[in-house]
Amino acid sequence: MKYAWIDEHRDSYDLVSMCQMLDVSRSGYYRWKASTPSSTARRAEELDAEAKRIFEENHGVIGYRKVHEQLVAEGVVCCPETVRKSLRRQGLRAVRAARFVPSTTDSDHDLPVVENLLERNFTAGRPNEKWVSDITYIRTDEGWLYLAVVIDLFSRKVIGWAMADHLRTELV
Structure with missing residues (x-):
């Protein structure tokens, strides 16, 4: 060293x-x-290069277990601990996703609240009698996307949808 x-x-x-x-x-x-480097040192260099390639192909979000899994799938003989040491030696650490805390509405306010018209009755006797909506959060490499969907409860078909990178009123 x-x-x-x-x-x-x-x-x-x-x-x-x-x-x-x-x-x-x-x-x-x-x-x-x-x-000249020993056979062990040469093998370690080769493993370092392969492990780094797989790690970078996966944008640095997989850990040593998944890197090991892919190495084995490619026919490289190694154990998980060797892969862990290789990644550590190179300073490669998987990016951990931040804990998801959804942005929800603030129910603790004095503003008027729309009454619950359905009262958990999600059946409809005819088309366009009852529509419901929901918002889904989708994590992407560039950040969060929000999908708002309106569904007819009779046919269970999507009436409309919108997607945006914000949760402002115009989304819904």
Whole structure:
């Protein structure tokens, strides 16, 4: 690890000074520089590259278990713990979604409230007798979308719908 740091900063600092500061010999550095990586080190580099590729293809939202699952599906032989260490070594951590707290109406106010005309009776005897609506929250990579739908209770068909990136009145 020390030799790799010395090699990385060789253009910026004097080799002798770095070796003295890190308490390593120059001959040890040159021996390290001339050596070829072990088969274990080469395998770790290959796994690092594959794990990083899969992680980035999935936009950084999957953890080591899913990365391991995809590696195994591609025929790479490894265990989950090795994948976890590989991702950690590279500083790759899955993005955790923030907890969803829906924006709902404030029921604690003095404004007039529309009375409940259906009283949980969701059956209709003929078309266009009863319409109901609902809003659904949809998480996307760009943020939240809100889908408002109006349904005829007789036919259960969608009468109309609207989608927006806000919950203002014009959505419904």
